[in-house]
Amino acid sequence: MLPLFGDENRRKINLGGSSSVSTLSAITDQAKARRIERTEQKRKNDSAIRIQAWWRAVSAIRAAKADMRRTFESDIEGLTGLRCIVLIGMDQEVLGKWSQTIIAKGEGSLFSPALGPHRQSWLVLIRQIYLLLLRSIAASPKSPNAVAHLKIMNMLVSTDVVTRNIGAQGRDVATDILVYVLKRGFYPLLSEAIRSITAHDRGEIVDIAASFTNDAYAESLAALVSKILTIPLLPNRLPLPSLTQLSSHLPLASFALLAFSLDNITITDKIHLVANLMAFTPPRYAVLPAAALTSYLNLLTCLFDSLPPEAFEESSKRSASAAAAASADADSDDESRPVVSVVSSFTAASPPAALPTLDARTLKRLATLVTPTHLTSLLTVTQKHPDATRRALFCMFLALEGIWPGKTSTILGAIVVGGGGTSVIKELWRGSVRRANATSILREFQRERFVPRTSLTRRSPPLLFLADLYAHALLTMGDDEFFGTSAQVGGSPSTPRNPMSLDELTVFSRLLLDVAFGLYQGPVDSDGDTNMTGTTGPKGVRYTWEELKEAVHAPQITGWCPLRSTSDLSWKRHCKTYRSFMTLALTAIPIVRFEEQQISSGNARAVTTRQIARLAPRLGILHNIPFSIPFSTRVQVFRSFIYSDAMARRQLDDTYGHRLNIIVRRENIAQDGFDRLRDADLKGRIGITFIDKFGEEECRELTGGGVFKEFFTSLCKEVFDTDRGLWLANKKNELYPNPHTYAVESHNLNWYRFIGRIIGKAMYEGILVDIAFAGFFLAKWLGKQSFLDDLASLDPELYNGLIFLKHYAGNPEDLSLNFAVAVEDFGVTKTIDLIPNGSNVAVTKENRLQYIYLVSHYRLSKQIKQQSEAFFEGLSEIIDHKWLKMFNQQELQILIGGTDSPVDLEDLQGNTQYGGIFDANHATIISFWRVVHSFDQEQRRALLRFVTSCSRPPLLGFKELVPNFAIRDAGSDELRLPTSSTCLPRYQSEKVLRAKLLQAITSNAGFDLS
Template sequence: MHPFTQEKRRKINLGGATSVASQTDILHSAKARRSEREEIRRRHESAICIQSHWRSFQKYRAVRQQLSRVFQEDVLGLNGMRALVLVGSDDLLLAQWSEAVVRAGDGWSLHYVNGPDSSHWIVLVRQLSILLLHSVANSPRATASFNHLRVLDSLLSPTSSARSLGERSEDLCTNITLYVTRRGLYPLLAKALNDIPAEDKNLPSIPLLVPLLTYPLRTFNPSHPESFLDAYTLLIQHVFSLPLLPNRLPLASLTHLSANLPLSAASVLSPSIPQLATALGVEAKVHIIANLAAFVPPRYPSLPPASLAALLHLMANIMGTLPTGALEPPSSTSNGKHVAISESDSDSDSEELTRASISASTRVPIPRLDERTLKRLQTLPTTAHISSLIRATQSDTSTRVALCSFFFALCTVWPSRADTVLSTVVVSTGGGLVRELYRGYVRSSPLGGDDSFATLLDAAHASSWPPLLFLTDLYTHSLLTMGDDEFFSGFSEPTRANAPRNPLTLDEITSLSRKFLNIAFTLFWREEQIGTQDAQVPGLSIKWDGVRRKLTRFLQAVHTRDSRRPFTPSGHWLVNERIDIDSFVEVAVGEEEQFVPPVPGPSRRVSKRSLAFLSPRLGVLNNIPFAIPFEARVNIFRSFVVNDKRNFRPDIRSFEEFRSRTHATVRRGHVAEDGFDKLADANLKRPIGITFIDQFGEEEMGIDGGGVFKEFLTDLSKEVFDSDRGLWLVNKKNELYPNHGSYATEAHSLNWYRFIGRILGKALYEGILVDVAFAGFFLAKWLGKQSFLDDLASLDPDLYQGLIFLKHYPGNPEDLSLNFTIADEEFGVARTIDLKPNGSNIPVTRDNKLEYILRVSHYRLTKQIKQQSDAFFEGLSDMIDPKWLRMFNQQELQVLLGGVNTPIDLDDLRRNTNYGGLYGPEEPTILAFWKVVEGFDAEQRRALLRFVTSVGRPPLLGFSGLVPKFCIRDAGGDENRLPTSSTCVNLLKLPRYQSERVLRRKLLQAVFSGAGFDLS
């Protein structure tokens, strides 16, 4: 600041900052001025636009007022009609015009139709008809709508138009009807109906509104087929998609609609079915199904086959596009108990299927439906409805494909009612539909050829899938209640008159199963190319994964019968020609390693369905294992165990492994008790060292190198599987299954089942054969499979015969006074158990007898021993991964556990025998031994093998797989001494007999007397 003034000096920045700031300010200022000018321009344009609109509105209002005056001056004249059309939707003017037309009567229209201005009148009246429809749609309960509808009735009704339009009525009525149909007749009428609550169904306008729905169908049929199809399609799409359509109509209108609905001409709908199935939302489709269920079933008997087929295809296609569960009542989870007969206690695949169904349905919102709609929908899977459909189609084979498509779609969209549908079809057709489907459609189908990959995906074969898939479901379901005597009755065996027979011969089943095996294997093997999780079957909404599951269930059921009593040719189930088995084994073992945890711990549990997506080879092994040779699967199993041992037993020196093993001391005569106390919680995947205490309380000498544990396992099996102990029962074939008594379900008993499962798992893990045989239905539990009527014969032959009698009882089952209960007796006290809620009050009838048979079989074979089986399998799973066991069926699992029940191959045994002491292959006593054994019969050879190894059956892959090898050791020269054995090491101690006769006598004496066991 200058010392003599208050003026500020201008500060000058020599660095140039002032110039920069000034430039920025200049830019901002210019931008602000541009924005201001743009805003002024925008406001100016907006003002001009507003002024223009206002002037237009004023002009429009003036024109409307002028047109209104013209209309008022000539309400029924052409000028008035032109003015009304130009004014457009003016409810007051429309009400005035329709009222005037109604008052004028038929003479008004006849005057113009027969006059020189006929063409002008037609143009105007068509446009006015559209205005009337819009007015009715917007205000269906308004008083004016009544007159609107009367005018429309006089123009569109073939009957009324004859009076109002004179001689030209047919052509004029068709002309007007075609015009309004193409410009929204059905959507507008549907809107009017939808806006009228069901409680107001006595509204006066409804009786006039409903006939308008059918007038186009009467006008166009049959002179205008294309227009008829369009009108029919629009009726279904817009009107039948209304909720509670029958409930919205008074009785007279409902009767009129039902009587005038041209169901007999429904065959014309065939080209529109795909459009109807895809054009609407889920809720609209559900209402179409419900409304068709109200109008169509009473007409089944009188419908032409082609029309009935079209209606069935229509409902099938619509249901096929609905999410699973869309027709289910909200609380219908309890109704799913019927499905639980065949799925409870099953493997995780069934649970995953349920979860997948729920998941799939939640991806598409399922509407909450009115109780009346639900009640109407529930008539579809009823026995009465299904039976009426079967009767209506039995005289014409052309409707069978449509019928199967309908049933298949119903079972798919409503899985909890699938059993009811299938059971009713089985009972109503007596197997005839199965036979007809196979011989008429599936046998000649191109699907299922050896090289079927391209064929499966070909859309040209879309029509072949519904009969094939429904046949799969139907026959698989029929097998649930088909005994072996009935199954094998269709082939080479004489049967008594009227005896139940398999609907297919065994030759047909052989051909069918091979066809299905080809398809199923392709779907597993080509998983990546087909994409079974996402891709759909051509022409259907079902995914390939669903097809694969259906075929797998069929193949497993048929293969079970074939395993029990072979009827297919050798190699029927194998796919050796399509894959390299050696490579398959190698890669399958490698793929399985990805499921092994990186550190010791429980194996990763993977369902059969998930395995199919993660690994095609493991998918095959766990779903259709019979497609791979048994020997290859055994090698895969052993490789799995080796890999598991490598994971749980790191590479350590044998001494360290010996020190880390679990040691247990057990007393002779108390092997089971001491074994349970010492090993119930032990890690059995580690080596187990056993020390026996003799009857004098002294430890027996020797180191357990594996043979002593085998002896322990053998003795343990003799004790724990003794039926006198209360844990196990035996059937007539001396096959074991868990006791179903209350004692067996106590906590202590369940712990024993768990322990026994772990011990048998240890035997499988170490490859030690156990001389014990289990009932097939119990072995099925090991594999996560369900048992049905065919297994009941091995448990309770009398009950089995009783159920077979009921199944084929020619009279009324109610005469037998049965209900859904079963009597259970224990310690002389009988109690009655309901097989379903309130079962004591539900009689067994012709319609539900198959369900009764299923529930009785399920209770006896599964429910009674569920806790015991679960505990046993829990223990078994601690040792053996469940997916390893699923590579085998019941018979193969028994072989894996106890060896092959086949004649002993002496050449194989001789090649795999070791010798000790003074003995060698050419020593005279050894030569005499083999000569003597060659003279033994089959039972004597089995007894010798049991004497030496504790198991009378050869190993499943021959004696090369016996661990340790069969061995014969010198036992001295005393010929008075009997041969002895050490079963723990598969050792026969044979004295040096000089005579074949003496050797034979002494050997048989030792083998059959039970003497001669040597602990040394």
């Protein structure tokens, strides 16, 4: 009998009574295989059951949807039809049929279910249908039903339409729909739809976005800005009517709510947001209320502050930012950036995030930000608004400089020329800055995070912008205009004057100095950065501490107080910073010297000014705000640096016997000095041996003695002779390098380098040289730029012509000027373009300040660039550039040639050495000093020149004179004149001594000094 079921699953039992090991293993494997087989069979059965269940469900859903479609078609406009749409979900056919029916029958059919007792049910359903319509558009933007969907969506959110159909509660209904869709990703879907649908249909969907942007829909503002206004080239995607609609409905007054909502917007989106705002907003400036314009400006400020510098530049121009940061302490000679400003050198503390490549149309729209027309329109429109709007504008200007440093000159120039720069400077000073105090400003600078713009807006940004704007104005401000000493400049009786009086400049200088000093003493984090403007952008992107320090002291080192009024330093007496540092000045010298040694030792690479300020704060003060410290103290610091360097050098000389002995022919001092010292180590000891005209060797003496001083004096007299062709002199007999092409030949550049080494040796040894350098040339030693007022000393006629052009009341184009200069060289005149194709660019009212700057820059800097660099290369081999940064041009001249102060005979007498039988009590010496005390100042200076070859005394007194003043016994022959390093005969008569001494010092011959 066959079994009813198969016995394949019946357990097999072995009754044999014995088995081998191999048989047992086989049985185990078979059992395992059967277990796996059973498991797999169960899985298949379960899967089959699930598939069957799913299919039954699908079939049921399909059947239900078919029933719902039939029900929907029987009541398309009614509440039942709406329920069916929601239950069916994303069905393009159903949604399309409903939309087409509603559009065909009119808006009344859409709102009719809401007129009865089921309004709330209609509202619940219609909100969900609204989202289904939007998702349908985003999923199928080219669907033929998209237009109908958009029209219905517009009806549902239009307050006028809803109110017209359901009564007074229409506004609340529209608001309810808005709140619902906003919480369910409405604006991301809307953004996706705008990017996808055709240009014609975008108008409808933008109308939807615009209808949400009124006071009742404040929650939509952030989403509207972040999702819609960040769409690239949004204005180009919209038809003109929709563009006007969106622009007119932007709630600019509510933009104040967005200042803290920018963290989640990418850099790319922020750039496109700015570009789109520049298309929507400027045409409405004239009609915007004060609150809306203020909020708009604050939003721009926050956006600019949160973006990396150069974000608006073309990709090809961004690569120079790293090099610019590395050379931030150098004086740029690039005429394409004609104005150096406070913010133009600001760069990110760390490399910024990768910036997007921008479309040419986006770049063009961004460029309107810095056009003179746009900037001037803002200045004009805001004049009638409250002070808060003007402060917001100045903050925006400052932030714009930071985000676009390459356009700083354009921004400031537009304000100075076309925006009433004089009145703006006055307004900033008198309305925002004058009442500020350093303590409150420093407190704002040191905030870690941004707080609501209250005192920050009133104090810090206006101060920085005023500093920047005034520094820019000074570039083309002559001394007559600065001091207001001329009633008529350039032929115009109403010439603009310095917008700030000298008294105001004194107060401003005091404020900037206090702030700068406080910043150098202020705390910094591990990176040395602070987010000064308090934006929510990346930390350290806007300003670093070092950049803030530059900002507040830049105007003072740009050309005004105290540089332009060194004779009037009364402001220092009132400056608490100055008084506090005075008490520490002398005791700080060892600390400063230690800091300098720490910076210099073991560091092969160059250290920038910013790094010095961070690593050595006292040294940073000396380099950046040196005028806060007495000049005499800085000279002592300078001499202490040299002393430390010299001591280290002398130890090396003593250890290895380093000593340079050279032979010089008296009739060929300059050439022999050049040949033997051009590459020598001038910091070491130098032995000089003169060869007279007969070829005989004279006595030898090392550095510091009379022989070396005679050699040095004679050498300087020859190399600085203007007849040699290397130097020219202005009307004040101040020297500057010859600008002609002859001077830039390689051999002559080597001479400039050699002369720089010689001057460096003089400063290193403390030897005074009776040579005056032009101020604009001395500025090159310090890495500073020269300005229009410096041109007066070089070319008075050109200076007067540029001043006339600056204040010319007519049309500058009538003067037929262009951006080129004519240069005559050895009788040949050639034209040099100041900018690319400058010969074809006319000078206009808008660009004349740029022309004035470029002409001045060419004459004062570019023409002598190679000569100055060669000279400074030689100078810096002896004198560390960091040491010179403690001084300004006038102070450098004093270091080189001494002070113009009267000769202090008491000091000279107290620091005189005597030789032979002479001492302080010898009768001849007593008579000598009695005679010298009877001299007037001119005779005393003649004596000083006779002895030292320089008529000016050393700044720190005669104890610093090298070599020291000495009087030696020259015997009893009273017919002799005083000679040989003040070798004085033993005159018996005081009258004879006076006559012989006056004859010697007025005979235009120096001592032999051997």
